[in-house]
Amino acid sequence: MDILAICGSPRKHMTTHSVLQAVLDGAGRSHEIIWPAFMKIGHCISCQACKYKTPGKCWQDDDMTAALEKMFEAKALIIASPTYFGNVPGPLKNFIDRSVPTCHTGKGETYLAAEGHGTRPFKGQPAFIIAVSGGADHEKAAANIRLVLDYYEYAVVGEFAEGMGGVVVTKEEFPDIYSELFALGKKFCQAIS
Numbered sequence: 001m002d003i004l005a006i007c008g009s010p011r012k013h014m015t016t017h018s019v020l021q022a023v024l025d026g027a028g029r030s031h032e033i034i035w036p037a038f039m040k041i042g043h044c045i046s047c048q049a050c051k052y053k054t055p056g057k058c059w060q061d062d063d064m065t066a067a068l069e070k071m072f073e074a075k076a077l078i079i080a081s082p083t084y085f086g087n088v089p090g091p092l093k094n095f096i097d098r099s100v101p102t103c104h105t106g107k108g109e110t111y112l113a114a115e116g117h118g119t120r121p122f123k124g125q126p127a128f129i130i131a132v133s134g135g136a137d138h139e140k141a142a143a144n145i146r147l148v149l150d151y152y153e154y155a156v157v158g159e160f161a162e163g164m165g166g167v168v169v170t171k172e173e174f175p176d177i178y179s180e181l182f183a184l185g186k187k188f189c190q191a192i193s
């Protein structure tokens, strides 16, 4: 699988999914979409076990184990999200928090920006941000996603952040938006080795 796409919406076939699909169409690479809202993911309790006790592993036996394996398998990442109060929805935030063991597997280069923050196995891998909203604060959601990707030292090579007013993007109904997204996906594909 070349691209792992994390879709933060709890609604399949709605705005976020349709935007993501158009970008994936343009990228034309093998991909998998995972949906935190439909996964069993406990929240991070900051016990630090993944750092000190069982480095790189969380004690919680849930759907994050397989999801983190997919992150390691993929060559590139897309995080796609609706905007909820200027941020990402809870299930996606939960997913992000529970991804922290990836810093403690020992894989990748040491994180230099702060001591004791482990290594960065995804450093330099291409990433793409999608944040949609009803009409406001999508750029804040996008900025929050960017913070996470920057922390993990992904190379953010594309972003689509827009107020969409609830539309579902299809090639037939919204050809201009679809073409824009398709072109962004194509550009994203060029950054994937």
Ligand SMILES: Cc1cc2nc3c(=O)[nH]c(=O)nc-3n(C[C@H](O)[C@H](O)[C@H](O)COP(=O)(O)O)c2cc1C
Binding pocket: 009, 010, 011, 014, 015, 016, 017, 082, 083, 084, 085, 086, 087, 132, 133, 134, 135, 136, 137, 138, 163, 164, 165, 166
């Ligand atoms: C709990 C909640 C909070 C929301 N907060 C915002 C917001 O801050 N700004 C905004 O423009 N739209 C907001 N929306 C609207 C969604 O961002 C918008 O409908 C988006 O397209 C939903 O994506 P989806 O169709 O993939 O579910 C909110 C919706 C919900 C359910």
